[in-house]
Amino acid sequence: MKYLVIGATGNIGARVVQRLINAGARPSVFVRSTKRAKALFCDQVDIHVGDLENPGPSLGRALVGVDGIFLVTDGLDLEKRDRAVSFAANRAGVRHVVKLSTLDVRTGIGTGPWHARGENAVRESGVAFTFIQAAGFMSNAFGWSESIRREGVLRSSTGGGKIAFIHPDDIAAVATASLTTRDYDGQALVITGPEALSYGEMTDTIGRAIGKPVRFEEITDGQAYARTVEWAGKGAYADALVDIWRAVREGRLDTVTDGVKQITGREPIPFDQWATENTASFQ
Ligand SMILES: NC(=O)c1ccc[n+]([C@@H]2O[C@H](COP(=O)([O-])OP(=O)(O)OC[C@H]3O[C@@H](n4cnc5c(N)ncnc54)[C@H](OP(=O)(O)O)[C@@H]3O)[C@@H](O)[C@H]2O)c1
Structure with a gap:
C-alpha cells in the first residue's frame, strides 16, 4: 500500500x-x-514538493499510485484545500482520504465550521473518507510555556471549565489505524483524552512535572483576545480561539469519549504524561 x-x-x-x-x-x-522533510525523515520517504495554495501539477504527480492519504489543512478557507485534494485524489484513483478534523464540527464552536465545510467538500468528491474529529491537543499547552517559564503563571479565560485534551500521539495512532486498516471508512471518529481537566488542574500538573509551583490566573475574554492578537493578529483565528476558551468556561467542551481505546486497544495518554515528556519547555 x-x-x-x-x-x-x-x-x-x-x-x-x-x-x-x-x-x-x-x-x-x-x-x-x-529541507524540513529530509531533516525529519532522512531518506525514508518519497518527497513531493508543492504548496496547496497553488498546487499546479505537483499534486497530481504526488497522487500517482497512492492508495490512501492523510490530510492536514488549516485556516478559515481550509475547505478550498480539502476540496482540491479530495477531488484530485478521486480522479487519480486514490481509495481513501483520512482528514484531520475537529470535535468542534459537532458543536459549531471555534474552527468547527471551517472543518464542517472541509468535511462536506471531501464527501462531495466521492472518495472514501474517515474524519478524525479530535478534541483540543495537549500540545496547545506549549502556548503557555513562556509565561510559565518567566513568571510561573498561566493566564486564561477558561475559568473553571474543563476540556479533555488529547495527546498528539493518540491522534496519530488513530489516523494511522484508519489509514492502514480501512476499518473506519465513512466514519467520523470522535477522539479525546482520558479526562476533562480545567486549565487550573493542568497548571498544577505542569507545576508538579517541573517541580515548581505554577499559578493559574483568570482573565476576561477581552484580555484573552488582546493577548492573542499580539501573536496571531486580528481575524478569524483569534476570534476562533477566544470562542473556544469561552465555550470551555461555559462547560460546552467537556466531552470525553472512549474512541482512542476502541480504535487502538489502549487507554489514551493522560495529560501528566504529556507534561512529564515536555518539562524542558516549561523550565
Ligand atoms: N490544536 C488543536 O487543539 C486542534 C484540535 C482539533 C483539530 N485541530 C486541527 O488540526 C490541524 C492542525 O494540525 P497540526 O497541529 O498537525 O498542524 P501543524 O503542526 O501546524 O502542521 C501543519 C502542516 O501543514 C503544512 N501546510 C500548511 N500550509 C500548507 C500548504 N499551503 N501547502 C502544503 N502544506 C501546508 C505545514 O507545512 P510547513 O512545515 O511547510 O509549514 C505543516 O506540515 C488543523 O486542521 C486544526 O484545525 C487542532
Whole structure:
C-alpha cells in the first residue's frame, strides 16, 4: 500500500509518517520544504514538493499510485484545500482520504465550521473518507510555556471549565489505524483524552512535572483576545480561539469519549504524561 501524508512536517502529520515508517511502509510526503522533510525523515520517504495554495501539477504527480492519504489543512478557507485534494485524489484513483478534523464540527464552536465545510467538500468528491474529529491537543499547552517559564503563571479565560485534551500521539495512532486498516471508512471518529481537566488542574500538573509551583490566573475574554492578537493578529483565528476558551468556561467542551481505546486497544495518554515528556519547555 502506498500512503501520502499532506501536512507531514507538522505536529500530527510527522507522527503519522513516523508510524507508517515504523510499520515498514515507505510513505510519500507532500511538503513545501524538502529541507524540513529530509531533516525529519532522512531518506525514508518519497518527497513531493508543492504548496496547496497553488498546487499546479505537483499534486497530481504526488497522487500517482497512492492508495490512501492523510490530510492536514488549516485556516478559515481550509475547505478550498480539502476540496482540491479530495477531488484530485478521486480522479487519480486514490481509495481513501483520512482528514484531520475537529470535535468542534459537532458543536459549531471555534474552527468547527471551517472543518464542517472541509468535511462536506471531501464527501462531495466521492472518495472514501474517515474524519478524525479530535478534541483540543495537549500540545496547545506549549502556548503557555513562556509565561510559565518567566513568571510561573498561566493566564486564561477558561475559568473553571474543563476540556479533555488529547495527546498528539493518540491522534496519530488513530489516523494511522484508519489509514492502514480501512476499518473506519465513512466514519467520523470522535477522539479525546482520558479526562476533562480545567486549565487550573493542568497548571498544577505542569507545576508538579517541573517541580515548581505554577499559578493559574483568570482573565476576561477581552484580555484573552488582546493577548492573542499580539501573536496571531486580528481575524478569524483569534476570534476562533477566544470562542473556544469561552465555550470551555461555559462547560460546552467537556466531552470525553472512549474512541482512542476502541480504535487502538489502549487507554489514551493522560495529560501528566504529556507534561512529564515536555518539562524542558516549561523550565
Ligand atoms: N490544536 C488543536 O487543539 C486542534 C484540535 C482539533 C483539530 N485541530 C486541527 O488540526 C490541524 C492542525 O494540525 P497540526 O497541529 O498537525 O498542524 P501543524 O503542526 O501546524 O502542521 C501543519 C502542516 O501543514 C503544512 N501546510 C500548511 N500550509 C500548507 C500548504 N499551503 N501547502 C502544503 N502544506 C501546508 C505545514 O507545512 P510547513 O512545515 O511547510 O509549514 C505543516 O506540515 C488543523 O486542521 C486544526 O484545525 C487542532
